[in-house]
Amino acid sequence: xxxxxxxxxxxxxxxxxxxxxxxxxxxxxxxxxxxxxxxxxxxxxxxxxxxxxxxxxxxxxxxxxxxxxxxxxxxxxxxxxxxxxxxxxxxxxxxxxxxxxxxxxxxxxxxxxxxxxxxxxxxxxxxxxxxxxxxxxxxxxx
Numbered sequence: 242x243x244x245x246x247x248x249x250x251x252x253x254x255x256x257x258x259x260x261x262x263x264x265x266x267x268x269x270x271x272x273x274x275x276x277x278x279x280x281x282x283x284x285x286x287x288x289x290x291x292x293x294x295x296x297x298x299x300x301x302x303x304x305x306x307x308x309x310x311x312x313x314x315x316x317x318x319x320x321x322x323x324x325x326x327x328x329x330x331x332x333x334x335x336x337x338x339x340x341x342x343x344x345x346x347x348x349x350x351x352x353x354x355x356x357x358x359x360x361x362x363x364x365x366x367x368x369x370x371x372x373x374x375x376x377x378x379x380x381x382x383x
Contacts (some may be wrong), residue, residue, distance in 0.1 A: 247287065254283035254331040262327035271323060274313045278328035282306035286332060295359070296366050302332055303370025311378045321378075325371060334363040 242250075258279025262272050286302035293301070310325035341356035 242287070247284075250287060251280050251284060255280035258327045258330050261330045265327060267323055267327065268319075271317060271319060274317060275324045275327040278306055278309045278313065278324050279331050281309060282328050283331040296362050299332055299363050300366040300370045303329060303367045304374050305370075306332070307371045307374035311374065321375065329367055329371070332363075332367055334360045337363065 255276045259272055259276035262275040267275055282302045282305045285305040286298045289301050290298035306325055306328040307321070310321040310323075310328055313319075313324050314321040337356050337360040341353050341360060344350070344353035344356060
């Protein structure tokens, strides 16, 4: 992947996270940080997917999103969820859901089930990545 492609991916993830942050009516002073969390998380995915696979890369990217959200939330005095929710948007497996529905509609149930399984694994990796880092921060508080 060329440096131009990587830059465009960063910008696209930044804009996607920012757009969803605006949809969720996140305060304007947090918009940049919510967008940055999503873009950096997506960069983490791009760096790791080639050698770790899609599921592990998604877990690592979600952990990065959670870590940044926790750190920024303390700095900005806002709940981490405010930054994490728009931050995971680039990781959400929307294309896989679309493909699974398409396969089922075309009568290709085997590929449809394969896509559903991958979608669930990716969604689980997102949840686990967020939960692991969030739990570590909660344990550290005690």
